[in-house]
Amino acid sequence: MYLFQQQQFIIIIFIAFVQVSSAFWWSLSLPSFQLWTSTQNDQETFCSSLTFLTLQQRYLCQTSPKIFSIISRSLRQAIEECQYQFRNQRWNCSIFNQSDIFGKLILRKTPETAFIYALTSASVMHSIAKACAKGEITECGCDKSQPSPTSPLSSTSTSPIRARTMLKYQTSSIPSMSISLFPSSSSPPQSPQPMDGFEWGGCSDDLKFGRNISTSFIDEQESFVTRRRIVRMVNLHNNEAGRQAVERNVQLTCKCHGVSGSCTLRVCWRTLPDFRLIGSELRTKYASATQIRLNRRLGLLKPRKNSMKLFNTTDLIYIHNSPSFCEKNLRLGSLGTQGRECNLTMNEPGSCSVLCCDRGYETIISTIEEDCECQFHWCCEVRCKRCIKRVEKHFCK
Numbered sequence: 001m002y003l004f005q006q007q008q009f010i011i012i013i014f015i016a017f018v019q020v021s022s023a024f025w026w027s028l029s030l031p032s033f034q035l036w037t038s039t040q041n042d043q044e045t046f047c048s049s050l051t052f053l054t055l056q057q058r059y060l061c062q063t064s065p066k067i068f069s070i071i072s073r074s075l076r077q078a079i080e081e082c083q084y085q086f087r088n089q090r091w092n093c094s095i096f097n098q099s100d101i102f103g104k105l106i107l108r109k110t111p112e113t114a115f116i117y118a119l120t121s122a123s124v125m126h127s128i129a130k131a132c133a134k135g136e137i138t139e140c141g142c143d144k145s146q147p148s149p150t151s152p153l154s155s156t157s158t159s160p161i162r163a164r165t166m167l168k169y170q171t172s173s174i175p176s177m178s179i180s181l182f183p184s185s186s187s188p189p190q191s192p193q194p195m196d197g198f199e200w201g202g203c204s205d206d207l208k209f210g211r212n213i214s215t216s217f218i219d220e221q222e223s224f225v226t227r228r229r230i231v232r233m234v235n236l237h238n239n240e241a242g243r244q245a246v247e248r249n250v251q252l253t254c255k256c257h258g259v260s261g262s263c264t265l266r267v268c269w270r271t272l273p274d275f276r277l278i279g280s281e282l283r284t285k286y287a288s289a290t291q292i293r294l295n296r297r298l299g300l301l302k303p304r305k306n307s308m309k310l311f312n313t314t315d316l317i318y319i320h321n322s323p324s325f326c327e328k329n330l331r332l333g334s335l336g337t338q339g340r341e342c343n344l345t346m347n348e349p350g351s352c353s354v355l356c357c358d359r360g361y362e363t364i365i366s367t368i369e370e371d372c373e374c375q376f377h378w379c380c381e382v383r384c385k386r387c388i389k390r391v392e393k394h395f396c397k
């Protein structure tokens with residue numbers, strides 16, 4: 001009964017919320033959606049109330065509630081990762097409000113928007129692929145396909161992968177170690193030669209299924225929501241760059257079999273690393289994003305100026321330059337940096353001089369009481385003194 005009431009309550013939140021919403025599916029990352037469980041029978045009411053989704057997205061919500069809830073979870077993961085990666089920057093990936101997650105920023109195709117798109121599609125793919133291997137989704141499972149000798153990870157991608165493949169020995173008797181099959185990640189893709197005693201087995205993350213869901217859930221809406229051709233092309237490009245970042249980070253995890261810790265047989269499978277790694281890689285791509293224009297005659301995106309860096313499918317691209325993010329300007333999706341805590345260390349990302357845009361900072365001194373000079377007394381007690389500590393904090397004017 002309690003559960004039932006809670007679900008009714010959630011529906012009411014959804015409906016109230018949807019009425020003020022401005023058609024952005026990132027709203028699925030909101031905590032209220034995380035609470036949604038896929039076991040109730042009024043899934044249909046719930047899904048059709050999500051008017052900010054396209055018909056096809058709502059269809060997925062109805063037919064595969066579990067996949068839908070993982071997508072919602074993965075959007076939360078993407079936003080948390082974005083806030084982590086940009087915690088010391090003027091733009092810190094902050095959430096505007098419940099109905100307008102990233103504010104107007106998302107309407108301008110800046111490098112920040114490119115990063116959000118890539119990170120989101122990567123996160124959906126990553127979460128789905130992992131959930132498949134964990135057995136959380138009935139429509140998929142372990143990726144059993146065995147890479148062909150010429151293309152070790154061909155089942156996961158249509159594009160050549162600079163695989164950074166690792167071997168990890170997971171048995172406790174053998175110290176954990178990893179071996180890079182490709183010593184330099186900049187070398188051209190080669191097939192990893194199966195090492196002695198290496199066999200495919202275990203349960204590989206299902207990247208193919210993850211890619212399919214990410215593509216059909218995210219890319220598909222571009223044709224509905226986005227009218228301008230160049231914007232659509234840029235969004236799709238960055239979505240794909242995100243998925244390729246996932247594929248580039250596939251690792252090989254292995255387990256040893258053999259008597260008393262010997263490793264006569266190694267069984268290996270493909271795994272995805274922590275999402276942090278993919279976030280960091282996309283953060284690097286953000287820093288070297290290319291500004292583009294559309295060559296209408298050829299229907300191709302080109303660097304804005306001939307002198308600009310060329311780009312390929314792994315790079316992020318953008319149309320508009322970023323605002324400075326120094327001042328509050330809601331029209332540009334900037335909250336400004338006033339009131340942000342900053343660091344006195346010079347020339348660091350979070351330093352007061354950079355973060356406060358030369359407006360200066362205020363210092364607030366406070367005292368905190370804490371345990372100190374703790375000593376261990378035989379046996380078994382730790383005794384501490386209480387000390388007063390002075391803490392200085394700096395905030396942008």
Ligand SMILES: *[C@@H]1O[C@H](CO)[C@@H](O)[C@H](O)[C@H]1NC(C)=O
Pocket residue numbers: 020096097098099100103104330
């Ligand atoms: C959310 O923020 C936007 C500005 O980005 C504003 O127009 C809108 O009214 C706000 N909505 C709510 C519910 O506060």
Ligand SMILES: *[C@@H]1O[C@H](CO)[C@@H](O)[C@H](O)[C@H]1NC(C)=O
Pocket residue numbers: 211212213215216
């Ligand atoms: C996803 O898989 C389904 C079923 O295999 C297929 O019909 C569909 O075209 C795929 N979608 C994409 C975007 O790859």
Ligand SMILES: *[C@@H]1O[C@H](CO)[C@@H](O)[C@H](O)[C@H]1NC(C)=O
Pocket residue numbers: 160311312313314315
């Ligand atoms: C794409 O360009 C990056 C440099 O921006 C380069 O490191 C990478 O190898 C290129 N990838 C492909 C598949 O050409």
Ligand SMILES: *[C@@H]1O[C@H](CO)[C@@H](O)[C@H](O)[C@H]1NC(C)=O
Pocket residue numbers: 083087092094335336337338339340
């Ligand atoms: C990000 O910046 C905004 C505005 O400057 C601030 O209100 C918010 O607390 C910051 N968020 C984080 C996670 O630091």
Ligand SMILES: *[C@@H]1O[C@H](CO)[C@@H](O)[C@H](O)[C@H]1NC(C)=O
Pocket residue numbers: 341342343344345350
């Ligand atoms: C300031 O910098 C130090 C050292 O880099 C770091 O440990 C600390 O967390 C930073 N403080 C803030 C508020 O960013």
